[in-house]
């Protein structure tokens with residue numbers, strides 16, 4: 089018999105007791121895993137939504153309000169289109185994904201007041217999520233007198249019949265799938281065509297700039313803003329959309345903090361329950377410990393037995409806790425976070441290690457109590 | 471040889487043992503008899519190195535037990551003494567053979583050796599057929615015989631038994647005592663506490679204790 093056999097036999101033949109011990113740590117670990125897993129899913133979802141927002145820098149005429157809700161400028165002031173070239177020539181232009189100039193105009197089409205947006209090819213880079221029947225937009229991108237309709241605009245106007253804008257006929261190339269953004273209600277035509285049509289030659293209302301990173305270590309969003317600002321004359325205003333991003337990221341951070349606090353609280357609770365469990369097993373087994381002390385079990389062996397038991401409880405509790413926590417988050421997560429939750433395998437070693445450490449630490453004091461038991465007192469009790 | 475020298479044990483101002491002296495030679499079989507509350511268990515515990523006396527000392531083969539550190543005393547108990555108590559001697563979740571392996575495990579013996587020795591000892595006390603029975607599957611008499619086997623596992627030279635027949639009927643008690651007697655004739659020193667005069671008769675020497683004082 090080795091220490092591990094001794095402990096394993098005890099646990100094996102007192103299964104309910106062992107299960108009670110495991111459940112003490114299981115509770116904490118599974119809530120910890122569930123919270124982390126759900127939080128991660130929530131984080132990923134929000135990040136994806138942030139990326140969906142598209143541009144992270146907006147260039148627009150000074151003194152013009154930006155309508156963050158519709159993603160379009162509030163007024164009709166314009167900037168020279170040539171600013172696009174200046175932006176494309178900044179020092180770190182390599183990190184720019186798209187520089188997409190836009191012109192906005194409203195037209196009455198039938199009974200619909202349609203927002204028509206003039207765009208260049210860069211719009212496709214800026215909006216990789218634009219799909220038609222789940223396929224990336226290619227030939228449907230409007231050229232010449234063509235128009236691409238947003239989802240609801242298409243639903244209203246009919247996808248096939250050409251539409252008339254200011255007397256000019258535009259063939260419909262396609263209707264975008266729903267994007268969940270203001271794009272759903274707009275129509276897209278080539279920028280130069282709209283400029284011609286509205287007598288705004290070489291002018292734009294807005295330039296959207298997408299960078300490949302919102303918070304890269306070498307270059308954060310505000311560095312891009314500064315570079316672009318320096319490259320443009322005073323009549324242009326450069327805004328980091330990060331204000332919006334930060335607001336959302338701030339919520340995420342708060343949820344993250346909440347998750348951490350919950351995790352710490354439940355893990356402390358687990359430690360408390362474990363300590364209580366170990367302690368009560370010392371009290372319940374005074375007689376047995378008394379015999380073992382009398383026949384020559386020393387403090388070293390007692391610690392070894394307790395720590396071995398803690399290791400077994402910890403490892404099993406960590407494994408089962410991971411499984412239970414993951415299951416909880418996969419079942420309850422979609423209801424809380426409104427997003428599918430997938431297991432985080434990297435959490436498995438963490439939950440095993442945390443569980444084991446908690447169990448071992450919680451066993452030290454009870455083990456110490458066992459070593460200090462007076463065998464004469466313990467043996468007197470029957 | 472165990473020399474108990476002028477032991478006094480007091481709890482508060484109650485003297486439970488009063489200037490007790492006793493010499494136990496190797497191979498002796500001594501029974502301590504006396505009424506309930508007379509101090510039998512207390513004396514046995516002092517001899518066993520479990521209870522520090524208020525005055526006096528216990529010498530075992532020239533070693534003063536209570537001058538050893540706690541750790542040394544535990545190690546001394548492990549290798550020199552075998553214990554048999556009145557009830558609940560055995561760990562309920564271990565089989566007979568596993569219970570006998572315990573002292574060997576505590577002494578750091580190899581697993582294979584533990585099994586071998588434990589088997590042999592159980593054979594010696596007539597429990598060859600009961601190796602993998604749990605205590606709950608054994609009669610009280612059989613449990614006490616497992617306790618004998620366990621007490622002998624580390625080749626203890628001294629057996630200390632506190633009312634080992636207290637829970638046995640007369641017939642089983644006598645069987646048990648014959649077993650102890652046989653071990654004594656094989657060289658094991660026995661110190662037996664009992665208030666049963668019949669059982670005490672198995673000893674070579676009887677010591678009476680009344681009110682914490684030896685009379686004999």
Ligand SMILES: Nc1ncnc2c1ncn2[C@@H]1O[C@H](COP(=O)(O)OP(=O)(O)OP(=O)(O)O)[C@@H](O)[C@H]1O
Nearest residue numbers: 481484486504505506507508509510511512513665
């Ligand atoms: N820890 C203690 N505190 C106070 N008094 C004690 C303590 N332990 C034992 N005593 C007292 O010492 C006396 C002797 O006790 P002991 O257990 O040695 O008697 P005993 O002869 O073994 O009796 P029995 O035959 O009933 O087992 C008793 O009066 C008991 O109440």
Ligand SMILES: [Mg+2]
Nearest residue numbers: 510511512632
């Ligand atoms: Mg007694």
